[in-house]
Amino acid sequence: MAHIRKRGKTYSYAIDIGHDPLTGKRKQISKGGFIKKKDAEAAARKIELLLDENRFIVLSKEIFSEYIVNWFENHYKNRIKQTSATNSQYIIEKHILAENPFATKEIAKVTTADIDLFYSLKLKENYSTSYIRKMHQLLNQAFGQAVKWKKIAVNPVADADPPSVKYEEMSIWSLDAIHEFLQHCKGERHYLTFLLAIYTGMRRGEILGLQWRDIDFDKKMIHVSRSLAHVSKSGYLLTTLKTKNSRRQIPIPEFVLHELRMHKQRQEEWKGLVGELYEDNDLVICTNTGTLQDPRNVVRVMKRLVKSTKVPNIRFHDIRHTHASILISEGVDIVKISRRLGHANPKITLEFYAHLLPNADNDIADIFHKAIQTNTK
Structure with a gap:
């Protein structure tokens, strides 16, 4: 409920909007300068309506570097494996904090252009595309959570353009x-x-x-x-x-x-x-x-x-x-190979080993024709 208060010759409103999910501090929005009390009340009702419909966002003035440390320590770290947390913490400290041009910006003012520039800088520093992708995943999760917590309106990472992963040419034994x-x-x-x-x-x-x-x-x-x-x-x-x-x-x-x-x-x-x-x-x-x-x-x-x-x-x-290459050369189904290797899904296996698969495209036309002829007799 809004609190209407007269200060001097004008009126102002203040509305409690809960507590910060990370810091636990009380959050409040306020605005003053209304000549008439009814104007302050009308403005407050509009805000309360948006709050009721879960559509009101107060853009956070929190600095990005402070936010991501709080997000990692108080939210993300305890939800992942210890080894993953250690690797993620290193990426945050080494790259996302120490070598990041938008680290000192307010989180709500970080743009997609800032994110893309960050990726370009990392490419110039000769970091691998797969490593930059890991940075991208961390940023996407951090900003995505900021949207859920209504600190920002949109996730700037969603429209960013991280580099495509380039797989190193593999060496195998005969x-x-x-x-x-x-x-x-x-x-x-x-x-x-x-x-x-x-x-x-x-x-x-x-x-x-x-x-x-x-x-x-x-x-x-x-x-x-x-x-x-x-x-x-x-x-x-x-x-x-x-x-x-x-x-x-x-x-x-x-x-x-x-x-x-x-x-x-x-x-x-x-x-x-x-x-x-x-x-x-x-x-x-x-x-x-x-x-x-x-x-x-x-x-x-x-x-x-x-x-x-x-x-x-x-x-x-x-x-x-x-x-994997021996199994492929022996004609083992890619799905079975994927399960044996413990890949998250067969798509990953295909991305790694597609170039090793035998090219049977020349048989497709005859196979299709034979199927049609068989079913039309």
Whole structure:
């Protein structure tokens, strides 16, 4: 309800509109300078009508840098995974606050042109298109929430033009290179690590987060349910997976099951030798004392083996691409490949591997003609 007050020779109104969702402070709108009381009352009624219809917006004078810190700390951070929160916080501090020309503007005065300029600056600084897309997603969520909280009328990011993601050209191993590499690294501590990567297409963190309870030897299945990830100020931790599609079951052949059994047997023998010094975390891939394996050590071992084997020098993640390319070359359905890799949807798989799909367009005309002829007889 509006409060009408006379100040000197004029009237003013004040209307409570609740509390700020982030700060909890009381919010009020007011206006004065009305010669007659009835004019102040009429103006106040218009505002109250808009409030009743949820159409009234008081544009916030809050500085963008203050808003996004409050939004992240009090709203966004606790709704996402710890690893995602750490990565998002770094992007906000490094780019959206420290190196952002609109950081000191009032949030309601930030325009789409400001957002596009920000993306252009990041491109000139040679940041990857996928990394700039992550900045775009954060900004879109932050401004989108400001609209919901009625701090601004429209989301300036909605009409912005972030750069399209450019995927790096992937390197993959041939079947001969795979065979040569695996033969060469037999007997190495990380032989099973590389074998699992090649035969399952699992991500490095997923392999290093694998526990024995995740392996169903009877059904010949690996259950992917966690990953090893680096968390700021905490180091490497086992974390849950980002999406429901990342949590998946991967069928494996008897050959891999045999290698897993052999590895478990060696691990049990080692436990007996180490005794109380062994920290049993049920990990398939771990250090000599049972603790989490630093992913950087895996990379160092792979570089050494690649150099001595003289197979093409690829990244660990390219083993995943190699796995997918072999399945595609063997004619496996893209939807099945997507599920095996744990992609959010088959569209992502197609974007990565469309160039590897066999071109069967030449058969389409004959297939269509045959279908028509068959159904018209």
